[in-house]
Amino acid sequence: MLTIGQLAAYAGVTVRTVRHYHQIGLLPEPERDASGYRRYGASAAVALIKIRTVADAGVPLSQIGLMLQADAAALAEAVEKIDSDLREEIERLELSRKRIAQLAAGDALVLPPEVTCYLDRLREVGVSQRILEGERDGWILLAARWPEHMPAVMADKFAELEDPQLVRLYRVLSEVGDSDAADESRLEEIADLMAGLLDRAYAAGEPDLGEEWQDEMPFDLMNNLAAEADPRMPRIVELMRKRGWDGWTRLKRVD
Structure with a gap:
C-alpha cells in the first residue's frame, strides 16, 4: 500500500495534483486507515497513470472520466472531437502569434x-x-x-x-x-x-x-x-x- 506521496511519485505527478483529482471526483479518495493515513493500492496507481497520460495528451480534465469509462466506439468519437477542438485551438493560437508578431510592424498591424x-x-x-x-x-x-x-x-x-x-x-x-x-x-x-x-x-x-x-x-x-x-x-x-x-x-x- 502506498502513501499519497509515494503514489504521486510513482505516477509522475505532484501530491497537489492527486488531491485536486480527488476534489473534482476524477480519482476516488480512499478511507483513512487506523493510523489516520490514506493508503493507495495498485488499482489507484493504474487509474492515476491513465489520468496523467490522457491529461498530458491535452484532454480537458472534465472529459477524462467519461473517456476512461467509454467503450471503443465512444472513445474513438470522443478522441475525434477532442482532436478537432485541438486543431481549432492551434489555428487560433497561430493566428494570435501572427498578430503578436505584427505588433513590431507598426502601421501594418x-x-x-x-x-x-x-x-x-x-x-x-x-x-x-x-x-x-x-x-x-x-x-x-x-x-x-x-x-x-x-x-x-x-x-x-x-x-x-x-x-x-x-x-x-x-x-x-x-x-x-x-x-x-x-x-x-x-x-x-x-x-x-x-x-x-x-x-x-x-x-x-x-x-x-x-x-x-x-x-x-x-x-x-x-x-x-x-x-x-x-x-x-x-x-x-x-x-x-x-x-x-x-x-x-x-x-x-x-x-
Missing part, C-alpha cells in the same frame, strides 16, 4: 499592405511624421469600413502622387504642421493647391463612386479626426469655401 506601402511612399517624398500619422489614422477608418476596395483605391493614390502639385501640397502641409504659429500665407497656399487639384479633377468629370461609398460616417469621422489634430482646420476649410469647395475629406463644389 491595423492596415492592409497597400496602405502601408503608400505611407512609405509619402515618407520618401518628405511628408512629416505628423501628417503621416493623420493619413494613417484616416486610412484606418476607411480600411475598416471598405477593406475590399483598398487595393484599387491605393492604386489610384499612387498614380496621383506622380502629380508634382499634390507632392507640393503634402510638403506644405508638413511644413505648416511642424510650425507652432499659423502662417496665413501657408494656409492660403494650401487652399490654392487643393483647389487647383480639385478644379482639374472636376473638369475631368466627377467619378461614379457607387452606392457602397455613400456611407457618410467614415468621412464624418475623418473630418472630426482632422479637426482634433489641428486647430487651423476651420481656417483652411473657410479658405477652400472661398475657392468654391466645401468640406474637407469629401469636398463638394459650391457657387
Whole structure:
C-alpha cells in the first residue's frame, strides 16, 4: 500500500495534483486507515497513470472520466472531437502569434499592405511624421469600413502622387504642421493647391463612386479626426469655401 506521496511519485505527478483529482471526483479518495493515513493500492496507481497520460495528451480534465469509462466506439468519437477542438485551438493560437508578431510592424498591424506601402511612399517624398500619422489614422477608418476596395483605391493614390502639385501640397502641409504659429500665407497656399487639384479633377468629370461609398460616417469621422489634430482646420476649410469647395475629406463644389 502506498502513501499519497509515494503514489504521486510513482505516477509522475505532484501530491497537489492527486488531491485536486480527488476534489473534482476524477480519482476516488480512499478511507483513512487506523493510523489516520490514506493508503493507495495498485488499482489507484493504474487509474492515476491513465489520468496523467490522457491529461498530458491535452484532454480537458472534465472529459477524462467519461473517456476512461467509454467503450471503443465512444472513445474513438470522443478522441475525434477532442482532436478537432485541438486543431481549432492551434489555428487560433497561430493566428494570435501572427498578430503578436505584427505588433513590431507598426502601421501594418491595423492596415492592409497597400496602405502601408503608400505611407512609405509619402515618407520618401518628405511628408512629416505628423501628417503621416493623420493619413494613417484616416486610412484606418476607411480600411475598416471598405477593406475590399483598398487595393484599387491605393492604386489610384499612387498614380496621383506622380502629380508634382499634390507632392507640393503634402510638403506644405508638413511644413505648416511642424510650425507652432499659423502662417496665413501657408494656409492660403494650401487652399490654392487643393483647389487647383480639385478644379482639374472636376473638369475631368466627377467619378461614379457607387452606392457602397455613400456611407457618410467614415468621412464624418475623418473630418472630426482632422479637426482634433489641428486647430487651423476651420481656417483652411473657410479658405477652400472661398475657392468654391466645401468640406474637407469629401469636398463638394459650391457657387
